[in-house]
Amino acid sequence: MITCPSCQSQNVKRNGHIHNGKQNHLCKDCGRQFVLHPTHKLISEKEKALINKLLLERISLAGIARAVEVSELWLQSYISELYASCPEDLCADLPDQAAMEAHLEDKFDKYIYEIGALKKTLHRLSLQVHGKILRHLNKI
Numbered sequence: 001m002i003t004c005p006s007c008q009s010q011n012v013k014r015n016g017h018i019h020n021g022k023q024n025h026l027c028k029d030c031g032r033q034f035v036l037h038p039t040h041k042l043i044s045e046k047e048k049a050l051i052n053k054l055l056l057e058r059i060s061l062a063g064i065a066r067a068v069e070v071s072e073l074w075l076q077s078y079i080s081e082l083y084a085s086c087p088e089d090l091c092a093d094l095p096d097q098a099a100m101e102a103h104l105e106d107k108f109d110k111y112i113y114e115i116g117a118l119k120k121t122l123h124r125l126s127l128q129v130h131g132k133i134l135r136h137l138n139k140i
Ligand SMILES: [Zn+2]
Pocket: 004, 005, 006, 007, 008, 009, 027, 028, 029, 030, 031, 032
């Protein structure tokens, strides 16, 4: 069953195809057009800057994903990139990356469409490290 990503209505009809051949849909209730599981969506630098700001506001990741209209999966990998791109001195105090990735992969299997795993991992980071990351984001 197909549901509208904006209003969750199931009153959805097929609406032609987009440029890459994927089936387009139209919500008859709110008028939104959408493609299921869009791939290779390009996130602009402007959107990334907005996401960085929203992260600083401590808005939930699910909330950010909805507001900026990116998938939570994309957001999760974006945040992983932010961690990976931290300067050396910032990363020194972060948990072992391999251990963190293994942990996330385990969780990822269980909650493939949920962001809960990342939230829990972020929670476990000390406030000190969290503060450093926020300061790093402020400088971007
Ligand atoms: Zn709708």
